[in-house]
Amino acid sequence: MLHYKNSRDKIEKIRDGSLSLPENVNYFLTRIKENKHLNAFNFVFEEDARKQAEIIEKKIKSGKYGKLAGMVIAVKDILSMKGKPNTCSSKILKDFNAIYTSTAVQKLIDEDAIIIGRTNCDEFAMGSSTENSAFGPVLNPADTERVPGGSSGGSAAAAAAGLCDASLGTDTGGSIRQPAAFCGVYGLKPTYGRVSRYGLTAFASSFDSIGPFTTNIEDAAAILQVISGKDQMDSTSADLPVPDFPGSLNFNGKKPLIGVAKEYFLEGLSTEIKHAAEDLLEKLKSDGFTVKEIHLPHTEYTIAAYYILTTAEASSNLARYDGARYGYRSADGRTLLEMYKSSRTEGFGTEVKRRIMLGTYVLSAGYYDAYYRKAQKVRRLIKQDFDNAFKEVDLILTPTTPTTAFKLGEKSSDPLEMYLSDIYTTSANLAGIPGISIPAAKSSEGLPIGIQLLANQFEELKLLQMSSYIQNYILKAGK
Numbered sequence: 001m002l003h004y005k006n007s008r009d010k011i012e013k014i015r016d017g018s019l020s021l022p023e024n025v026n027y028f029l030t031r032i033k034e035n036k037h038l039n040a041f042n043f044v045f046e047e048d049a050r051k052q053a054e055i056i057e058k059k060i061k062s063g064k065y066g067k068l069a070g071m072v073i074a075v076k077d078i079l080s081m082k083g084k085p086n087t088c089s090s091k092i093l094k095d096f097n098a099i100y101t102s103t104a105v106q107k108l109i110d111e112d113a114i115i116i117g118r119t120n121c122d123e124f125a126m127g128s129s130t131e132n133s134a135f136g137p138v139l140n141p142a143d144t145e146r147v148p149g150g151s152s153g154g155s156a157a158a159a160a161a162g163l164c165d166a167s168l169g170t171d172t173g174g175s176i177r178q179p180a181a182f183c184g185v186y187g188l189k190p191t192y193g194r195v196s197r198y199g200l201t202a203f204a205s206s207f208d209s210i211g212p213f214t215t216n217i218e219d220a221a222a223i224l225q226v227i228s229g230k231d232q233m234d235s236t237s238a239d240l241p242v243p244d245f246p247g248s249l250n251f252n253g254k255k256p257l258i259g260v261a262k263e264y265f266l267e268g269l270s271t272e273i274k275h276a277a278e279d280l281l282e283k284l285k286s287d288g289f290t291v292k293e294i295h296l297p298h299t300e301y302t303i304a305a306y307y308i309l310t311t312a313e314a315s316s317n318l319a320r321y322d323g324a325r326y327g328y329r330s331a332d333g334r335t336l337l338e339m340y341k342s343s344r345t346e347g348f349g350t351e352v353k354r355r356i357m358l359g360t361y362v363l364s365a366g367y368y369d370a371y372y373r374k375a376q377k378v379r380r381l382i383k384q385d386f387d388n389a390f391k392e393v394d395l396i397l398t399p400t401t402p403t404t405a406f407k408l409g410e411k412s413s414d415p416l417e418m419y420l421s422d423i424y425t426t427s428a429n430l431a432g433i434p435g436i437s438i439p440a441a442k443s444s445e446g447l448p449i450g451i452q453l454l455a456n457q458f459e460e461l462k463l464l465q466m467s468s469y470i471q472n473y474i475l476k477a478g479k
């Protein structure tokens, strides 16, 4: 059992000798083995983690240590780490080892976190269930007949099952928030540009963001603070000051104004999730928060715009996997072109191929205006909806997902059904705004229900403060 509330408490306990970091790492390694059936990890760094535990425990005891000292973190197998496999859960990168470390992971290491392994995900982060993985599907720890969500399903399952203190995932259209909701943990997608994408294997470059999965809000704040900031290696990273997230979790005086958009409560939403959201809103009102109705009129176009723009970007980003330079190369093919074709045909899974073809189509000369350009315009309208909404409110509260975790295989033969599980999450990526999923309730079947909060660009602090209030005054108090 873990006898600490969060990573700060963990450091205190290591300092006063009531917790041994090597034993703690050992505990996680044992839990990972005991939960092998979840298939949450593609790679576990047993030896490295044990070695780091010794070193970092000494640092903590000496009084000189990093902000995340001793925090045991799992990383999605899409964020590169020098000398380690970076497969993106794809056959095409099966034997590929990264040649540099992603900025986000390097920042964790620099603050004395321990990277325990690399987690399973949908191939190239394309999916909502982690069933599109060359390593096989991940199971949901809350019910192993169900999916953990995706694409960062391994990271969510690892955090929820207590296989690590926290994990990193990526969110292009919901891949942190949706699996967080399905597994019952906190999942934070920062503003686009808050965290450097250097070393994140690109899916859709203007959407991709990196963020944490945690079991408490303090750890989410601590990780966000460490991984945020301008990076010379990513020109889209924002040159803005990073607030002291973990040190500012309490509201100072004014309670934020909460917006609710009816577009997020239409048909298709499970009644239990709807009730969970309404229940939370009622409790917030009775605690003196003001809830205001707002409108996000272009919501119905989010899925269409998202799947046009992200597949277009993916078709370009994934052109680099040709079998010539690295990764899988087919033995078939007498000419260069044949070698490209068969390497890609054999190396990519079905969903990835579907997206490359769709993306190539929407970018093709005859269809560019009809699809790609139009979707770009819709993206702008969706962003404007949020700009207008945030003139009126500080935060927007929505369900994270329309349903709780679905059964394995339930949606795998129907891509459109699968895409609809991102109906409440893709808008934040289209608009570049931050969002968080909070584990707010359980369904009658005992499945986790997530509630999403959205804020304006670079206002993660508002998300964290509100989440902290919900964690401490509503959920913990059992109101």
Ligand code: GLN
Pocket: 125, 126, 127, 128, 150, 151, 170, 171, 172, 173, 174, 175, 176, 203, 310, 422
């Ligand atoms: N499920 C969405 C998709 O398949 C989102 C994926 C993601 O955020 N990486 O595109």
